[in-house]
Amino acid sequence: MSEFILETQDLTKEFKGFTAVDSVNLRVQRGHIHALLGPNGAGKTTCFNLLTKFLTPTRGRIVFAGHDITGETSAQIARRGVIRSFQISAVFPHLTVLENVRIGLQRFTGTSFHFWKGLTGLKTLDAKVLALLELVDLRDMAHLKAADLPYGRKRALEIATTMAMEPQLMLLDEPTQGMGHEDVDRVTALIKRVAEGRTVLMVEHNMKVVASIADRITVLARGAVLAEGDYATVSKHPAVLEAYMGTEATELAGAH
Amino acid sequence: QVSGDVIKIGIITDMSGLYADIDGQGGVEAIKMAIADAKGMAAGKKIELLFADHQNKADVASAKAREWLDTQGLDVLVGGTNSGANLAMAKVAAEKKRVFISIGAASARLTNEDCTPYTVHYAYDTVALANGTGNAVVKSGGKNWYFLTADYAFGASLQADTTAVVQKAGGKIVGSVKHPLSASDFSSFLLQAQGSGAQILGLANAGGDTINSIKAANEFGVTKTMKLAGLLMFINDVHSLGLKATEGMYLTDGWYWNQSAESRAWSRRFFEKMKRMPSMLQAADYSAIAHYLKAVDATKTDDSDKVIAKMKATKINDFFAKNGEIGADGRMRYDMYLMQVKKQAESKEPWDYYNVVQTIPANEAYTKLADSKCPLVKK
Amino acid sequence: MTELFGIPMPALLGQLLLGLVNGSFYAMLSLGLAVIFGMLNIINFAHGALYMMGAFLAWMGMDLLGLNYWVMLGLAPLLVGLLGIVIERTMLQWLYKLDHLYGLLLTFGITLVIEGVFRSFYGVSGQPYSVPDALQGATNLGFMILPNYRGWVVVASLVVCFAVWALIEKTSLGATLRAGTENPRLVQAFGINVPRMVTLTYAGGVALAAFAGVLAAPILQVSALMGSNLIIVVFAVVVIGGMGSILGSIVTGLGLGIIEGLTKVFYPEASNTVVFVVMAIVLLVRPAGLFGKEK
Amino acid sequence: MATPALEISNLHAWYGESHILHGINLSVQPGQVVTLLGRNGAGRTTTLRAILGLTGARKGSIKIHGEEAIDLATHRIAQLGIGYCPEERGIFASLTAEENLRLPPPLRSKRGKAMSEAEIYAMFPNLAERRHSPGTRLSGGEQQMLAVARILRTGADILLLDEISEGLAPVIVQALARMIRTLKSQGFTIVMVEQNFRFAAPLADHFVVIEHGEVVLSFPAADLPAHQARMDELLSV
Amino acid sequence: MNSKLIGYAALFVGIALLPALGAYPIFVMKVLCYALFACAFNLLVGFTGLLSFGHAAFLGTAGYVCGHALKVWGLPTPVGLVVGSLAAAGVGLVFGMLAIRRSGIYFSMITLALAQMLYFFFLQAPFTGGEDGLQSVPRGSFLGLDLTNDLTLFYVVLGIFIAAFWLIYRIVHSPFGQVLTSIRENEARATSLGYDTAHFKLLAFVLSAGLAGLAGATKTLMLGFATLTDAIWTTSGLVILMTLVGGMGTLVGPIVGALVIIALENKIGDLGKLLADTTGVAWFNGLGESVSLVTGLIFIVCVLAFRRGLVGEAMALWEKRRKPPATSAS
Numbered sequence A: 001m002s003e004f005i006l007e008t009q010d011l012t013k014e015f016k017g018f019t020a021v022d023s024v025n026l027r028v029q030r031g032h033i034h035a036l037l038g039p040n041g042a043g044k045t046t047c048f049n050l051l052t053k054f055l056t057p058t059r060g061r062i063v064f065a066g067h068d069i070t071g072e073t074s075a076q077i078a079r080r081g082v083i084r085s086f087q088i089s090a091v092f093p094h095l096t097v098l099e100n101v102r103i104g105l106q107r108f109t110g111t112s113f114h115f116w117k118g119l120t121g122l123k124t125l126d127a128k129v130l131a132l133l134e135l136v137d138l139r140d141m142a143h144l145k146a147a148d149l150p151y152g153r154k155r156a157l158e159i160a161t162t163m164a165m166e167p168q169l170m171l172l173d174e175p176t177q178g179m180g181h182e183d184v185d186r187v188t189a190l191i192k193r194v195a196e197g198r199t200v201l202m203v204e205h206n207m208k209v210v211a212s213i214a215d216r217i218t219v220l221a222r223g224a225v226l227a228e229g230d231y232a233t234v235s236k237h238p239a240v241l242e243a244y245m246g247t248e249a250t251e252l253a254g255a256h
Numbered sequence B: 001q002v003s004g005d006v007i008k009i010g011i012i013t014d015m016s017g018l019y020a021d022i023d024g025q026g027g028v029e030a031i032k033m034a035i036a037d038a039k040g041m042a043a044g045k046k047i048e049l050l051f052a053d054h055q056n057k058a059d060v061a062s063a064k065a066r067e068w069l070d071t072q073g074l075d076v077l078v079g080g081t082n083s084g085a086n087l088a089m090a091k092v093a094a095e096k097k098r099v100f101i102s103i104g105a106a107s108a109r110l111t112n113e114d115c116t117p118y119t120v121h122y123a124y125d126t127v128a129l130a131n132g133t134g135n136a137v138v139k140s141g142g143k144n145w146y147f148l149t150a151d152y153a154f155g156a157s158l159q160a161d162t163t164a165v166v167q168k169a170g171g172k173i174v175g176s177v178k179h180p181l182s183a184s185d186f187s188s189f190l191l192q193a194q195g196s197g198a199q200i201l202g203l204a205n206a207g208g209d210t211i212n213s214i215k216a217a218n219e220f221g222v223t224k225t226m227k228l229a230g231l232l233m234f235i236n237d238v239h240s241l242g243l244k245a246t247e248g249m250y251l252t253d254g255w256y257w258n259q260s261a262e263s264r265a266w267s268r269r270f271f272e273k274m275k276r277m278p279s280m281l282q283a284a285d286y287s288a289i290a291h292y293l294k295a296v297d298a299t300k301t302d303d304s305d306k307v308i309a310k311m312k313a314t315k316i317n318d319f320f321a322k323n324g325e326i327g328a329d330g331r332m333r334y335d336m337y338l339m340q341v342k343k344q345a346e347s348k349e350p351w352d353y354y355n356v357v358q359t360i361p362a363n364e365a366y367t368k369l370a371d372s373k374c375p376l377v378k379k
Numbered sequence C: 001m002t003e004l005f006g007i008p009m010p011a012l013l014g015q016l017l018l019g020l021v022n023g024s025f026y027a028m029l030s031l032g033l034a035v036i037f038g039m040l041n042i043i044n045f046a047h048g049a050l051y052m053m054g055a056f057l058a059w060m061g062m063d064l065l066g067l068n069y070w071v072m073l074g075l076a077p078l079l080v081g082l083l084g085i086v087i088e089r090t091m092l093q094w095l096y097k098l099d100h101l102y103g104l105l106l107t108f109g110i111t112l113v114i115e116g117v118f119r120s121f122y123g124v125s126g127q128p129y130s131v132p133d134a135l136q137g138a139t140n141l142g143f144m145i146l147p148n149y150r151g152w153v154v155v156a157s158l159v160v161c162f163a164v165w166a167l168i169e170k171t172s173l174g175a176t177l178r179a180g181t182e183n184p185r186l187v188q189a190f191g192i193n194v195p196r197m198v199t200l201t202y203a204g205g206v207a208l209a210a211f212a213g214v215l216a217a218p219i220l221q222v223s224a225l226m227g228s229n230l231i232i233v234v235f236a237v238v239v240i241g242g243m244g245s246i247l248g249s250i251v252t253g254l255g256l257g258i259i260e261g262l263t264k265v266f267y268p269e270a271s272n273t274v275v276f277v278v279m280a281i282v283l284l285v286r287p288a289g290l291f292g293k294e295k
Numbered sequence D: 001m002a003t004p005a006l007e008i009s010n011l012h013a014w015y016g017e018s019h020i021l022h023g024i025n026l027s028v029q030p031g032q033v034v035t036l037l038g039r040n041g042a043g044r045t046t047t048l049r050a051i052l053g054l055t056g057a058r059k060g061s062i063k064i065h066g067e068e069a070i071d072l073a074t075h076r077i078a079q080l081g082i083g084y085c086p087e088e089r090g091i092f093a094s095l096t097a098e099e100n101l102r103l104p105p106p107l108r109s110k111r112g113k114a115m116s117e118a119e120i121y122a123m124f125p126n127l128a129e130r131r132h133s134p135g136t137r138l139s140g141g142e143q144q145m146l147a148v149a150r151i152l153r154t155g156a157d158i159l160l161l162d163e164i165s166e167g168l169a170p171v172i173v174q175a176l177a178r179m180i181r182t183l184k185s186q187g188f189t190i191v192m193v194e195q196n197f198r199f200a201a202p203l204a205d206h207f208v209v210i211e212h213g214e215v216v217l218s219f220p221a222a223d224l225p226a227h228q229a230r231m232d233e234l235l236s237v
Numbered sequence E: 001m002n003s004k005l006i007g008y009a010a011l012f013v014g015i016a017l018l019p020a021l022g023a024y025p026i027f028v029m030k031v032l033c034y035a036l037f038a039c040a041f042n043l044l045v046g047f048t049g050l051l052s053f054g055h056a057a058f059l060g061t062a063g064y065v066c067g068h069a070l071k072v073w074g075l076p077t078p079v080g081l082v083v084g085s086l087a088a089a090g091v092g093l094v095f096g097m098l099a100i101r102r103s104g105i106y107f108s109m110i111t112l113a114l115a116q117m118l119y120f121f122f123l124q125a126p127f128t129g130g131e132d133g134l135q136s137v138p139r140g141s142f143l144g145l146d147l148t149n150d151l152t153l154f155y156v157v158l159g160i161f162i163a164a165f166w167l168i169y170r171i172v173h174s175p176f177g178q179v180l181t182s183i184r185e186n187e188a189r190a191t192s193l194g195y196d197t198a199h200f201k202l203l204a205f206v207l208s209a210g211l212a213g214l215a216g217a218t219k220t221l222m223l224g225f226a227t228l229t230d231a232i233w234t235t236s237g238l239v240i241l242m243t244l245v246g247g248m249g250t251l252v253g254p255i256v257g258a259l260v261i262i263a264l265e266n267k268i269g270d271l272g273k274l275l276a277d278t279t280g281v282a283w284f285n286g287l288g289e290s291v292s293l294v295t296g297l298i299f300i301v302c303v304l305a306f307r308r309g310l311v312g313e314a315m316a317l318w319e320k321r322r323k324p325p326a327t328s329a330s
């Protein structure tokens, strides 16, 4: 087994007259928390969309766990164990918290096309669902409608649903976006916890989060990889400073 | 004995579509005149009239008929224009064993394959039309025919019956094209007809469809290479096309307002109300209901079987028909006329449109009773 | 007589030309739909009804006021455009935030109301409208006798379609419109009154439908239902073309008219369905339509 | 003090259900250049968009030349004298470069100086060369120039510039810096969002740091050294 | 849950008693057929968010096929009904495979166009009788019951309706229904969890088509004919209206909607006469012929102000009263 669970070769996406993702060669190591960084519009979300086939690459190849998945559909990729979250929270608003998670687990029962069956069969999953909800502190809210949750809790629910699928690779798109301080810390800790035994690829703007949990970082700018390495390397990389993090204090002082 | 202490008449016809002028409101008015002339009473009971629009849809007609027969205690149902709708209503009326008088429909199926003991078919049918116009045209030299046919029961019947007549008279059918009922654009059909090389374009359609096909034929110059034969034309159609577009055309009709003093008198009364002259159908509406009411008066009941028997036993003699007779198959047979549309110069007054060219005796115009395919006819 | 696949040439050319006449209407209507869709993101179901209204206004103008064809050719689109403004201001504008389907449903309701009104006054049978004097008569083209009026329809609609195309593609007003379809919020941030632009676009789109209606009046019977069957074919045209470009909708409209004309020659039974069959095939091969953008 | 060109108080804004701005306060004097700083996602872009009413719901007060704009439609706000250069550039793909340039109409207020097309092409010769290409065929840098250029024509006096130096070659950035100085000398009021501190620092009269949708620091350029440490903490990573 | 069951039971018992209370059985049956049609339609739109504008195709197909099976092939009545429904489901499969490729308005337009194509086919195919329709379909008997009696037929139709309604209830509350709900709520998310949403939508489409077909077959059986009216696009519009008026995505909504609309269609003439008599405005007399005008107005009002429909609004009111303020965000 290769040490890289996910590899892309020359991955490119062009929209009418404009390249959003430009020959990206990404390699995600098994067991890592790998962060994808970059200014707005750098192509991070587009990258996720390509990896999960929500968009079709213009060029390039995607290999997951040794299989070429470039030609597969979103659902097939998901069934291989690549589960993503979305930049804008993606829950099923009118289902309860419990049902939200159960929908994911239901896939493994093989009954999803059984339109003549009642729901009693699914009830056996509830214990497992509640255990998962416990993990993200949502157990008490299990019977609320997802729409009624505060924003931060929705993101937690989304992560719980993602986790329920026992993915080999989790793709998280800005999991802390739009959250208050405490939620950010909670979710960061959560990601750290759930990342044990699996691989996480995440997009994140919040550097504090990235610094504290990412094993490896890839920085994108205008669709292309600008730099790659661990936090220490990347945060000192001059191009990154220039394009993304802004000039550092020393130079800031020197400007005057 | 009169059920519900009232004689209830219902008419379901096209009140808003392409046949609305031929029957429609005018037909309702004619029936009202018949009721008024009976002083609103028959067999000592009050007469009531219901009317509805079937929009030329068989399902609307049959659903309405069923509802009236089930819930309104209707005694006699009058089926206005549209053969498809009439075939459907005839079935319902037979199922409920109530008198059904079909007036506007042309399809001869009503008194052949699809006859019922309760159906009376008044005014005319496709056989009579074919015998009249079809014969006349072939005799005047129109041997090669192409049909433009309305795509429903009526069109099919008319085309089939005319084909038989034409072939018997030594003519030939070159081809045909079907157009939807109430079509709006005839140009491509006409182009096909023109390409066929036939001499005669037989219009197996009616009302608005006939008017429009004649207009478009003029527009596309079809009339330069072919002669038109309107197989069913009403005076209203001639009126809206004008004599210029129609002069010289042959047509078969069962009645013409200007045919006799009696007819003129009745028609003037009708004109007062509707501001136009009655069509054959509207006159037939009056005649049929008057005949029905007389039968009710005579039998003192509204029992369908007795009334029908009486109607079939009594000859019809009024301004509409002379010695008209309803056969065992339900067909009302009376003399028909072959008309020719007058030249503009000949027309003396508005609505003065026809010359009677020939009277077609009842037994030549209609299928003979003995030849009827109706199983009710004992052979 | 020359023949092609056993069909006499004149018949073929004649039907092709008639197809072009129908295609002109498809083109004008799908063009209006495309323009409206671009700005409002609404599929204007009422397009057929407003087309019918155009024809009816022409007829009423003649019948009630004695206004001739040429006057109504200008007046009817104006009146329908005004009605469009009313519809947009009082109803459509409340739907932009909702699922686009509501726009379809609302305009469907409007269709029923407009048709219902005309039906209740005039029934469903057609009212005749005669060809204007200047365009009476026919020209013998050798292979067929083409009524002059039909020739005029093709010319007029081509001129209008390309004028609209030029207006949108070549003028600064058109540039604003195009920008508005791409990113209305930003255009508004430049100080342009986008809501008003939206209203006027709708008015313009439906005026185009009314113009088509007046053109159709002398050819077809003016009837309450003349728009409703046409609009569905136009929808199919739109699906085939794919709401991509203005030119695309014109080309698709004309093209399908011609295909339909050809079908009338080779397999007349299928002439009503051919557009839909083409649609099914296009959907299989290019789900986004011939000129459509990938979503 | 004169009426501020732009005065924002207690501005809240939402995208759908995420509450992004939590009460921004900001006052910009006519002719001043203010730079908004902050980390990615802090809410700087949202602040600019909220001024124009381009976010979802918003509440608070926005005064433009003393006129309350919070309840106005976007185009009315713009008409008060605002020129907006968005972060994503907003070049229209279906328009040529020239059409893009000519798109924004002259604003009614016309407080600022409306540059003529000739002046603009003189400033950005690249654009003159490519005026007939479709907008999005221009290189990223050219697109950025175009986005700035087109709001100079309108006579707006308050320019909202979102990361205009992003993705541009150093020479162009320098040209932009010169341009901003020129604009400033001509009396334009400028609010800019910048990551590129090296670019922004010498231009700004005033710095505002935003964090989680709130203003956490606001000081005149002269006080920069005093706030150095705090800035480090807020901006560095 | 239980109280719901009791509610449904009461509803059906109530319907069963209607003819005894003097209601015209054919009218009630007609409402039931349309109610089933609307419920079937709602299964698609309410639970997958796909607005089909071509459902009349299924009603019409099943009507013709069932009619043909009973009249020409002489099949037993129950078999005819099943054959009709299966034919509709088959058409649904073909339409579905094409239409599912697009979503939103395009889906609606495509279904509309496909249905219109079928309409033209029916117009020309010999077995449909074209404009005249397929008439005199015999009712036959159902498990030994003679259906020529209206009342017997009524109970059979009611039985069919209840069975179909139960099936719909089942579908909605099944594992499959859960996935459908999730697709409606957030399709991208459902995909990312590994569901081939197209397959689920297709099955939903086929089920909906089949059930709509059952409605069409039953209607043909009851009225004795199948005509183009069943297959024309205005019928597709009508079923949308019924569902919209009743409440999309609610189980009982379509039933209520069907009742309201059918009653309106049948009674509007009387209403018009009443209005004409009371107001003296003669125009109202013609209201009976202006059904489309009135339905259009209802459409507009529903879309602008009443999007949840009668049942939906009632439920929202009920919820509001039960649960005063919304849970506050922390």
Ligand SMILES: Nc1ncnc2c1ncn2[C@@H]1O[C@H](COP(=O)(O)OP(=O)(O)OP(=O)(O)O)[C@@H](O)[C@H]1O
Residues within 6 Å of the ligand: A015, A016, A020, A038, A039, A040, A041, A042, A043, A044, A045, A046, A047, A087, C295, D088
């Ligand atoms: N469907 C699309 N069509 C055209 N352009 C697109 C499309 N999706 C994304 N883009 C463009 O691609 C670029 C990259 O977008 P993307 O969403 O991947 O950025 P991102 O790195 O996720 O940014 P952010 O941090 O703002 O989420 C942007 O310029 C965006 O406008």
Ligand SMILES: Nc1ncnc2c1ncn2[C@@H]1O[C@H](COP(=O)(O)OP(=O)(O)OP(=O)(O)O)[C@@H](O)[C@H]1O
Residues within 6 Å of the ligand: A039, A040, A088, A177, A178, D015, D016, D018, D020, D038, D039, D040, D041, D042, D043, D044, D045, D046, D047, D087
């Ligand atoms: N359309 C949107 N919908 C939902 N959330 C959004 C939207 N646009 C921005 N946000 C969120 O609002 C927050 C503030 O974003 P904003 O774009 O104002 O940041 P910023 O300070 O300009 O940073 P940068 O431009 O460097 O990303 C971020 O969390 C962002 O993800």
Ligand SMILES: CC(C)C[C@H](N)C(=O)O
Residues within 6 Å of the ligand: B019, B022, B023, B081, B082, B083, B084, B104, B105, B106, B107, B154, B206, B207, B232
């Ligand atoms: C009034 C008539 C024109 C009707 C037509 N003869 C029919 O049978 O349908």
Ligand SMILES: [Mg+2]
Residues within 6 Å of the ligand: A044, A045, A046, A087
């Ligand atoms: Mg992103």
Ligand SMILES: [Mg+2]
Residues within 6 Å of the ligand: A040, D044, D045, D046, D087, D162, D193
């Ligand atoms: Mg920003």
